[in-house]
Amino acid sequence: MDLIIRRAAIQGSEGLHDIGIRGDRIDVLTPHLGERAPVELDAAGSLVTPSLVETHIHLDAVLTVGQPRHNRTGSLFEGIEIWGERIKTLTHEDVKQRATTALKWMLAHGVTHVRTHVDVCDPNLTALGALLEVREDVRDAITIQIVAFPQQGIYSFPDGEQLMIRALEMGADVVGGIPHYEWTREYGERDVRTVLRLAAEYDRPADLHCDETDDDQSRFLELVAAETVRLGLQGRVTASHTTAMHSYNNAYAYRLIRWIRKAGVHIITNPLDNSVLQGRFDNYPIRRGFTRVKELLANGINVCIGHDSIMDPWYPLGVGDPLQGCFVMVHYGQMSGRDELEMMLDLVTSRAAACFGADDYGLGAGKRADLVVFDAPTAVDAVRTMAARRWVISRGRVVAETQPARSTVRWNGRDEAVRFVL
Template sequence: MVSVFTNGRLRDGRSVDLTVDHGRIVAVDDHGPGRDALGATDLGGRLLLPPMAEPHAHLDKALTSEAVPNPTGDLAGAIDAWIAADERGVFTYDDMVARVDEAVRKLVLNGVTAIRTHVNAGGGAGTWHLDATRDAMSNWSDRVDAEFVGLVHTPIVGPGSDDNVAALRACAEGGALVGGCPHLEPDGAAAIDLALALAGEFGVPIDLHTDETLDPSMLTLPVLARRVIDTGFTGRVAASHCVSLGMQPPDVQAEVARLVAEAGIGIITLPQTNLFLQGREQATATPRGLTAVAALRDAGVVVAAGADNVQDPFNLVGRSDPLETAALLVMAAHVLPDDAYEMVSNAPRTLMGLEPVHFAVGDPAEFVAIDAPSVRAAIADAPADRLVVHAGRVVATTSTTRTIC
């Protein structure tokens, strides 16, 4: 079905009309008088931007800040609070479905058309979090592309690992990405080898929580890179967090970044949650808890950014808006606005195996039209007025009225 979107504005200032057919842009024409065809969607001169993507969510935990308070505010406190609540039976299947539904609703309204969510598995709970999250997201399948990652409890190697490995295997067999936390394992290299083996067996990608610590002595990212290179693994691989890389001297950052680029690993930095969780014990010159964004990008690594947790014990706030993440990249990672927007749009799409959007003929008909004069202004003001298009059709709109009385 052919659709026409008129009077959109590209970043270079050109006003254009987009013709869309079967989810693809088939024409990009200058906007002019008489081009507003009957049935066309008038974009009202809004700025056209690639759709945003959330490459690292925890939808099963979302919106639980009130139910699961974090008394210490740090990572250990969040983990302890979550485990205690889980053991008390605070969470039910229906509750999780409802929370995931609301979290996805917020993301889509803000311009997100692709989500990768990590979901807890193992630890005696099996895969019910994954089942509930998938149930909730099935209602959004025509509005957003989704990937699921089995975030298995530790350990997955050594004593006490059998149930966790079984849960991870079940997740991968069902098409979920292989997840985990090798830096928390008794043998990180063995855990990485198992993750690669399972991903290869079931033909799924990998996304590992990696080095989420300020301790510079803990650095498993180069181990992951070398194992990917040595095994010849050809699937998609992402490493999330990679906080300790940011604590290394420049020469180490550069060498690890070179290895990561050679391995073809994508990196996902998570400023919202890591700025909240990391560095509380260091009152002087408090580190930022971010990875070595500049060194990685200089080496040619695809670096994406996500929110991680939203309004839960791991991050008490968050608007489910990637423009919030982009603003933090500008302020805390010294990334310029255009690059920051790329890190919350086309970069995560690439890591998710989706095509980037540049508003060329043949591109996916995916975009957000936002009421802002520039990318910088969009990040700075985060205007609520947005129109979101996925697979060639409008899937969300927000219009506001502001009045001074």
């Protein structure tokens, strides 16, 4: 063995396990492994899971908060205005440097797979060029998928379709779209049809920003599902946000959810951004503007959680930790039931990996050794305490390490350690 993790708690398994890693693979999981390895990590009863998968981030916009000015209202529309100003000063090095910093933050939080959107409504495709280089630079530790994302629309931006094709030819991994943002409903329908046609032609997955609005008349997801079935792309198509589903009438939502299941469309919800951006046109009561996560999951549809933004004009917070999305999801989606809490981490691990199409992912012999050791005994504790990622392992190597904070209280004249776990 090259690496052994000792005394690991594993979701769904009784007792503790040793995990033996040879090369970049998990070789064995067993209650006690007799042999030794040059690197041994003692999990000491803490939770070990497969690494985290970030399915929705905009690496071209990360870490630009306050440039050239702060978003005073916090609204989507002021964010778009500010981004329109910032994008004029976008350079290759600027994108590379910010994206790389954000990826280091994510890696420290256990993320080894990242799907990033990149705005291709730019005749020079500056950000795409930079992110293609970053994808190669970090390949040993992080697998990156780049989505060709037409931020201003495929048909509402000059030569939008040509730019999409150029981005795919240059090496973008995934076809993006934004039907609800196109100038007209007809353009939006063309957007969906083009995205899925390109996905079929170029044999790439598709991931569209879809119905990210509180407008209950925004209904492009049904066309995404229909085209997915027509073109035989089941399992390869993702709809991100789908916040309008919150506002659909129940009869329509019922019919739509059956359609999504039939098409095998993955849904990505982005609790951090959408909790602050949606419902901005409402007087009280203010809608939450979330997709119907509980109902989607109950109907056998794959749902995962994305971060979306880290410190950009739309969302000024974030440290690149998918667990923050889980924490907000519990509250905003009212998913505090015991079973819901226990599976919340799956929305940034196994379910996210299914959306990503990650090969060899999971905690089993023969799977690639991409693992996280949490400083918490259970998945619920990990989300509750936003537990430190004690060690992060990618391709069988330790790629990040965090010393957890330790608290002490002065209690009756003595120092006493406080651990926040029962």
